Amino acid sequence: MPAVASIGAISGRDTAVTAEGLDHSRRRHACPPPGSPERARTATGATREAILTAAERLFAEHGMYAASDRQVSEAAGQGNNAAVGYHFGTKADLVRAVARRHAERIEALRERAIVAAGDSRDVRDWVDCLVRPVTEHLAALGSPTWYARFCAQVMTDPVLHEIMLEESMASPALRQAVEGLNRNLPELPPEVRAERGQMVRLLILHTCAERERTLAEGAPTPRATWAEAADGLADAVLGLWLAPVSPPR
Incomplete structure (x- = not known):
């Protein structure tokens, strides 16, 4: 909230x-x-910020390799086509810098959600700790945003997606949220738990990216606000975790 x-x-x-x-x-x-x-x-500092903004947008809209360093430099208003390499090094370094640009705010939102969850035994409270920090951050960025689509693009790359996973798991708050969730989930076979964990990551990632894309295009969305979208997303994630497990064939 802005200072008054x-x-x-x-x-x-x-x-x-x-x-x-x-x-x-x-x-x-x-x-x-x-x-x-x-x-x-x-x-x-201003040059680095301009490059990060340009890279996030171009990678989100066109993919990780359709946008060259030269195009990123031009979009950032830099006459020197080598500006990206000079300030950030490799594409992997640039991806990591974009991720870290958002990490502090998401971390603070997740810490607040964990405090609110306390010692809750309700799985929904821990699902909210995973979902809402992301949607609240995207809402706070205004419109259009590119971060959700940027993450979705990165996660399709076999090398770069490891960077995003490393950056995510470097978050103490995310680890706490996952631990809280795991403590309160019903008993699931290990392979089912792993499978559903992967499904949850994809569901959160691509649902946010698709909503972000739709908003950027000015098209109607199923839910009016990011807060309402978070309700629907958390409902779906909760249902996924609590769904029955089919017996072995």
Whole structure:
């Protein structure tokens, strides 16, 4: 939620600004001088952000290899076609950087969901810990977004998808959510549990990617908001985990 200015900050006693104070404020907020290390760091950070945004969008819309480093550089407004390699190295490094760009916010949302779940024995609460941090993050990004489609594209690549799995499992909150889920699931044969875990990953990933694509195209969606979409997705995931197991043939 955006920060809200306190009443004291806009009260009469705080509105008087002397000429000396104004001059000091201007100096304090002035841009770093050209050629300074601070100016260089600011420019480098802006370039990296532009490249990450361009790569996420192009990879989401066209696939991991249909978009070249040159196209990413051009989309990021960089005249140097080698900018991607200079700032990020390989495509694998770029994919990892895009994933980490979103990880902190999703981690914070998942930590909050885990606190809310507490010691719950309800499987639905732990399913929510898996689903809702993703949908809430996508909702907060506004529209259009590309991150869900980016993840879906990466997960189709036999090499790059390992990076996404590594980044995901580096999340302490995700590990806690999975542990909470596993503690409360009914007894399932190991092979069924593994199979359904894979199904759940695909269901969450591709449902979010498809909704993101539909929103970007301005087409109607089955559910009006990401929060409502999360309800339907969590219902489906819960049903998948609790579905009966067919006897061996």
